[in-house]
Amino acid sequence: MSSRPGEEPLVELNSVTKVYGSGQAAVHALRGIDLRVHEGEFVAVMGSSGSGKSTCINIIGCLDVPTAGTYRFRDVDVGTLDRDQRALLRRNFIGFIFQTYNLLARTTALENVELPLIYRGVPPKERHRLALQALESVGLSQWATHTPAELSGGQQQRVAIARAIVTEPLLLLADEPTGNLDSANSQEIMKLLTGFHRDQGLTIVMVTHEPDVAAYAQRTVHFHDGGIDSDTLNHDQVTV
Amino acid sequence: MFGNIIQLAFRELRRNVLRSALTILGIVIGVAAVIIMVTLGRGTTQQVTEEIASLGSNQLQVRPGERFRPGGVRTAAEQFELADAEAIEREIAGVRAVAPVASRTLLTVYGNANWRTSVIGSDNSFFVAREWDVESGREFTDSEVRSGKLVCVIGATVRDNLFGNQNPLAASIRLGKLSCEVIGVLAEKGQSTFGMDQDDVVIVPIRGFQRRIAGNLDVNTIYITAQSSDLIDKIKQDVEALMRQRRHVSANEEDNFYVRDIREITERVTSTTETLTALLGAVAAVSLLVGGIGIMNIMLVSVTERTREIGIRLAIGALESDVLRQFLVEAVVLACVGGIVGIALGLSGSALVSPMLNIPFVFDPAITMIAFAFSAAVGVIFGYFPARKAARLNPIDALRHE
Numbered sequence: 001m002s003s004r005p006g007e008e009p010l011v012e013l014n015s016v017t018k019v020y021g022s023g024q025a026a027v028h029a030l031r032g033i034d035l036r037v038h039e040g041e042f043v044a045v046m047g048s049s050g051s052g053k054s055t056c057i058n059i060i061g062c063l064d065v066p067t068a069g070t071y072r073f074r075d076v077d078v079g080t081l082d083r084d085q086r087a088l089l090r091r092n093f094i095g096f097i098f099q100t101y102n103l104l105a106r107t108t109a110l111e112n113v114e115l116p117l118i119y120r121g122v123p124p125k126e127r128h129r130l131a132l133q134a135l136e137s138v139g140l141s142q143w144a145t146h147t148p149a150e151l152s153g154g155q156q157q158r159v160a161i162a163r164a165i166v167t168e169p170l171l172l173l174a175d176e177p178t179g180n181l182d183s184a185n186s187q188e189i190m191k192l193l194t195g196f197h198r199d200q201g202l203t204i205v206m207v208t209h210e211p212d213v214a215a216y217a218q219r220t221v222h223f224h225d226g227g228i229d230s231d232t233l234n235h236d237q238v239t240v
Numbered sequence: 241m242f243g244n245i246i247q248l249a250f251r252e253l254r255r256n257v258l259r260s261a262l263t264i265l266g267i268v269i270g271v272a273a274v275i276i277m278v279t280l281g282r283g284t285t286q287q288v289t290e291e292i293a294s295l296g297s298n299q300l301q302v303r304p305g306e307r308f309r310p311g312g313v314r315t316a317a318e319q320f321e322l323a324d325a326e327a328i329e330r331e332i333a334g335v336r337a338v339a340p341v342a343s344r345t346l347l348t349v350y351g352n353a354n355w356r357t358s359v360i361g362s363d364n365s366f367f368v369a370r371e372w373d374v375e376s377g378r379e380f381t382d383s384e385v386r387s388g389k390l391v392c393v394i395g396a397t398v399r400d401n402l403f404g405n406q407n408p409l410a411a412s413i414r415l416g417k418l419s420c421e422v423i424g425v426l427a428e429k430g431q432s433t434f435g436m437d438q439d440d441v442v443i444v445p446i447r448g449f450q451r452r453i454a455g456n457l458d459v460n461t462i463y464i465t466a467q468s469s470d471l472i473d474k475i476k477q478d479v480e481a482l483m484r485q486r487r488h489v490s491a492n493e494e495d496n497f498y499v500r501d502i503r504e505i506t507e508r509v510t511s512t513t514e515t516l517t518a519l520l521g522a523v524a525a526v527s528l529l530v531g532g533i534g535i536m537n538i539m540l541v542s543v544t545e546r547t548r549e550i551g552i553r554l555a556i557g558a559l560e561s562d563v564l565r566q567f568l569v570e571a572v573v574l575a576c577v578g579g580i581v582g583i584a585l586g587l588s589g590s591a592l593v594s595p596m597l598n599i600p601f602v603f604d605p606a607i608t609m610i611a612f613a614f615s616a617a618v619g620v621i622f623g624y625f626p627a628r629k630a631a632r633l634n635p636i637d638a639l640r641h642e
């Protein structure tokens with residue numbers, strides 16, 4: 001277990017429960033979870049389909065709220081925040097990557113990467129410069145004016161990574177980022193994420209099904225049926 | 241920041257040019273309809289005004305009004321008499337002609353034909369005052385006017401109905417129970433601006449009219465023609481003073497008669513056509529409303545279609561108000577573009593149609609501004625509901641949306 005006494009965790013879940021629906025139709029997606037993630041960690045979340053991984057990562061990302069239990073992000077009790085305050089937390093501290101990339105259609109790569117900066121009120125020139133820089137860091141500066149439809153899956157996911165890191169977030173949440181990619185592209189993506197983790201100290205929580213993807217992380221948390229099965233440090237971590 | 245939002249909205253709308261174009265069509269048609277209706281209405285008003293003014297800006301009409309009895313009871317004031325008309329002619333400077341008029345509707349008969357028409361008693365000044373020529377035959381002689389012998393000048397409509405193609409001159413027609421020789425036929429005037437047939441008339445000398453038709457010495461109206469239109473206001477004042485004196489109106493009483501010039505009559509007609517214009521404009525505004533509902537419809541479709549996009553924006557850190565503003569601005573930009581196109585179309589349309597209807601093209605900047613403001617308001621009002629729907633989406637559900 002990776003608890004470091006004396007240092008406040010970035011993410012702290014205490015007996016977090018999530019129930020969808022009610023009565024007979026109630027689905028217990030999370031059944032009282034305790035989880036801590038410290039700044040600078042790279043955590044892989046594994047487990048069978050339906051075990052509550054996405055639910056958990058959505059709660060960590062302040063996209064959703066627990067039914068019971070508390071979630072503290074940087075010592076802020078997220079349960080006490082309203083919708084807009086949670087949106088501000090996401091805007092300022094959290095980046096997301098999704099399995100299906102979730103880029104805006106008919107919108108160029110550059111415009112997609114600029115999007116979070118628009119909401120941060122970054123002036124256009126600066127926005128443009130930062131977005132180009134982010135695209136360059138994922139090796140796509142030549143593709144800036146292309147729309148998602150003109151990019152391969154791997155390229156789209158790299159644009160999504162650029163969009164997630166352009167605001168220099170504290171925490172990067174990735175829900176099966178390589179789920180739709182072949183192994184060559186998966187490795188590309190993992191090399192990028194590992195690089196951001198190593199060079200910028202980016203904290204990453206990543207859901208994955210694939211052991212060889214999880215192998216890039218320092219620590220692996222196993223979910224089973226809405227609970228945490230095991231939480232182990234990764235001794236043979238892949239380095240790049 | 242604001243210019244930025246508008247720019248982003250334009251970018252969004254350009255992504256679906258065809259749909260955006262179809263959406264604004266409703267607004268375009270609505271705004272164009274309002275502009276065309278109001279512009280044509282204004283043109284008509286101006287045309288009518290000019291037409292009335294051309295009837296003679298040097299004309300005055302004097303008519304009896306109301307009298308206030310003690311206790312506040314109103315009754316019709318007494319009529320004028322010939323002496324009043326003579327006094328005006330004698331005592332008031334700048335007058336070219338004064339025509340006393342009395343009238344009655346009577347059945348006229350010639351042979352087997354009969355025709356109900358308006359019989360007017362007056363004198364030769366009537367032809368001057370109404371700027372009306374006797375086309376064939378002659379006007380009244382002095383002795384006919386003085387003696388009150390019944391002879392008549394008839395209008396073209398009466399001639400057509402009684403005589404057909406026959407020559408009416410020197411024929412004897414019957415006015416009610418009296419017989420009367422036709423001495424002249426008036427030039428055809430056609431319909432008045434108010435839609436009345438002006439040629440449906442028979443003129444006889446006023447003394448004969450009073451004695452043998454009316455059976456009293458009343459004069460219903462006095463027509464005054466000034467020597468020039470500049471004198472109208474002065475003559476009006478003088479006539480008012482003279483009539484107060486002659487009709488024994490004391491200083492603390494209101495006039496019991498009216499002296500009207502063409503301007504006042506014009507104002508009344510103008511207010512009627514303006515009411516009509518407002519009505520047409522209102523009907524056209526309904527189509528603008530329909531255009532607004534079109535925008536709401538498309539924006540709702542757009543919100544559903546772009547649910548995933550909204551989810552992405554919310555996940556990335558957009559506030560409810562950011563999403564609300566985005567969709568609202570898109571709706572307003574749509575409506576305003578529609579408004580501008582509609583204004584251009586409406587103005588060029590009315591510039592094209594006005595000459596065909598023989599009315600002047602009157603550009604009204606106020607209506608143009610109002611139409612634009614109205615379309616922007618339509619955007620806000622009908623864009624708000626879809627925008628709020630978008631802003632309140634749950635980010636997770638929105639992201640999962642297919």
Ligand SMILES: Nc1ncnc2c1ncn2[C@@H]1O[C@H](COP(=O)(O)OP(=O)(O)O)[C@@H](O)[C@H]1O
Pocket residue numbers: 020021027028029047048049050051052053054055056
């Ligand atoms: N919005 C929802 N409404 C109802 N049930 C849900 C919802 N989201 C997730 N679930 C259920 O919660 C459980 C956990 O889902 P999820 O966290 O997505 O699992 P995983 O990501 O591990 O596959 C599943 O049984 C799923 O069907």
Ligand SMILES: [Mg+2]
Pocket residue numbers: 053054055
């Ligand atoms: Mg999942």
